[in-house]
Amino acid sequence: GAVVSQHPSRVICKSGTSVKIECRSLDFQATTMFWYRQFPKQSLMLMATSNEGSKATYEQGVEKDKFLINHASLTLSTLTVTSAHPEDSSFYICSARRGGGRGYEQYFGPGTRLTVT
Amino acid sequence: AQKVTQAQTEISVVEKEDVTLDCVYETRDTTYYLFWYKQPPSGELVFLIRRNSFDEQNEISGRYSWNFQKSTSSFNFTITASQVVDSAVYFCALSEAGNQGGKLIFGQGTELSVKP
Numbered sequence: 001g002a003v004v005s006q007h008p009s010r011v012i013c014k015s016g017t018s019v020k021i022e023c024r025s026l027d028f029q030a031t032t033m034f035w036y037r038q039f040p041k042q043s044l045m046l047m048a049t050s051n052e053g054s055k056a057t058y059e060q061g062v063e064k065d066k067f068l069i070n071h072a073s074l075t076l077s078t079l080t081v082t083s084a085h086p087e088d089s090s091f092y093i094c095s096a097r098r099g100g101g102r103g104y105e106q107y108f109g110p111g112t113r114l115t116v117t
Numbered sequence: 118a119q120k121v122t123q124a125q126t127e128i129s130v131v132e133k134e135d136v137t138l139d140c141v142y143e144t145r146d147t148t149y150y151l152f153w154y155k156q157p158p159s160g161e162l163v164f165l166i167r168r169n170s171f172d173e174q175n176e177i178s179g180r181y182s183w184n185f186q187k188s189t190s191s192f193n194f195t196i197t198a199s200q201v202v203d204s205a206v207y208f209c210a211l212s213e214a215g216n217q218g219g220k221l222i223f224g225q226g227t228e229l230s231v232k233p
Contacts, residue, residue, distance in 0.1 A: 032219055043208065043223045044162075091160055097219045106219055108154075108162040 002028050004096045006109035013084055014117055020080045021112045023094030029074035030096035034106065035067075038091040050077045084116040119144045121211050123224035130199055131232050138194045138227045140209030146170075148214040151185065151192045152221065157205045165207075168192065199231045 003026040013019045023033055032051050036044040048069050049057045056069035068080040077096075081088055091113050097106040120143040130136045142151065153165040166176060168185050176183045180197045196203055209224040 034220065036221075043225045044221075046220060046222075049220060093160075093162065095221075105167065106221070108164075110159075110161040113160070 002026075002096075002098060002105075002107040004030075004094065004107045004109040006092075006094055006112050008112060009110060010113045010115075012115045012117060015085055016083055018080055018082045019084055019114060020078055021092055021094075021114075023077045023079070023096065023109050025075045025096040025098075025107070028096075028098050030077075030098065031074065032097040033071060033077040034095045034097070035069060035077075035079050036093045036095070038093060038111075040091075044093060047079075081114065084114070086116045089114055089116045119211055119213060119222045121209050121222055121224035123207075123209055123227050125227045126225070127228045127230070129230040129232065132201060133198050134231075135195060135197050136199050136229065136231075138196075138207050138209075138229065140192045140194065140224060142190050142192065142209070142211045144211060144213060146213045150212040150214075152210040152212065153183065153192075153194050154208045154210065155205045156208060156226070162208075165194075196229075199229075201231050201233055204229060204231045 005024045005026055007022045011019055034049055035047045037047050038044045046059050047062045050069045050071040052071045052074050058064045066082055071077040091111050093111045095106045095108045122141045149170045151168045155163040155165055166183055173185050182195045184193045206226045206228045208226045210221045212221050
């Protein structure tokens with residue numbers, strides 16, 4: 001099956017710093033990528049939809065200036081958490097939607113666990 | 118508005134028991150997709166099944182089976198003869214077609230614990 005990678009898998013950063021998370025589709029071109037956030041013992045919540053070559057669409061309540069998303073190519077989307085605070089500590093998961101005639105299949109990355117101290 | 122409800126927060130069974138995880142959804146679309154994912158402790162989501170709204174046939178895959186009933190807006194998941202390795206959090210999700218295509222709305226998840 002299709003493979004999506006995320007890097008890093010774990011990151012610890014200090015409060016006030018920024019951290020970048022990469023999401024790559026390894027064996028297909030992803031016209032659309034999604035970023036989800038999952039707090040402990042909770043469900044996945046969509047943060048934003050990222051389309052290659054255009055601005056991301058953010059869900060209500062998600063600060064676009066804090067969570068910068070760049071989908072610069074058909075295989076890479078990045079999420080940058082700017083001026084991170086402890087409340088941003090969470091599990092961030094990306095997914096990539098395969099373009100073409102495969103309907104709405106999307107493939108999830110393994111997730112990135114962010115801890116802000 | 119779209120919504121997915123998994124009323125069972127936690128389920129605990131003994132190995133070899135059958136267990137059903139419930140999922141009820143809400144949508145105004147006539148075309149939509151339903152999914153089940155497994156999330157083991159590692160955190161990585163494992164895709165289990167995708168079903169479109171026009172296909173109400175039940176599906177069986179090994180010890181897993183799914184019952185899709187549009188009349189009750191339910192998409193329940195049954196594990197037969199459960200095993201310890203089935204212990205995980207299971208999410209039901211909904212995706213609508215059209216402009217919102219691909220965006221997944223997840224239920225709250227059901228944590229399944231299978232004890233030996």
